Amino acid sequence: MSEQPTLAALVHSVAELAERLAPHTATEGRELARKQAEDLQTSLESHVDALTRADRELQVCLNRWSGFEEASSHLLKWLSDMEKSLPGITSAMVLI
Numbered sequence: 001m002s003e004q005p006t007l008a009a010l011v012h013s014v015a016e017l018a019e020r021l022a023p024h025t026a027t028e029g030r031e032l033a034r035k036q037a038e039d040l041q042t043s044l045e046s047h048v049d050a051l052t053r054a055d056r057e058l059q060v061c062l063n064r065w066s067g068f069e070e071a072s073s074h075l076l077k078w079l080s081d082m083e084k085s086l087p088g089i090t091s092a093m094v095l096i
Helices: 007-024 027-085 087-095
Strands: none
Touching (some): 027 087
C-alpha cells in the first residue's frame, strides 16, 4: 500500500512548482501564482488551527461528560443505598 502524501506536503509542492514556473511566466502570472500559493498555505493553516481548536473543545466536552457520568453513578448508588437503609420509609412513601 503506497503512503498518501499529506495535505501540507501537497501545498508545499504547489508552492515549489509555482517557483519553478516563475522564470518562464510573465510578471503578472508570476505574481498571481505566488499569491495563489500563499493563499493556499494561509487557508491550510487556518483550517489546521480550526481543527486543533475543535479537537481541544471536544476533549473538554468528553472530560465533562465523563465527570457527569461519574457523578451520576455516585448519585444513583447513594439513592440505592438510601432506599435499602430506609425500607419502611420508602414503602410508606409509595402508599402516599
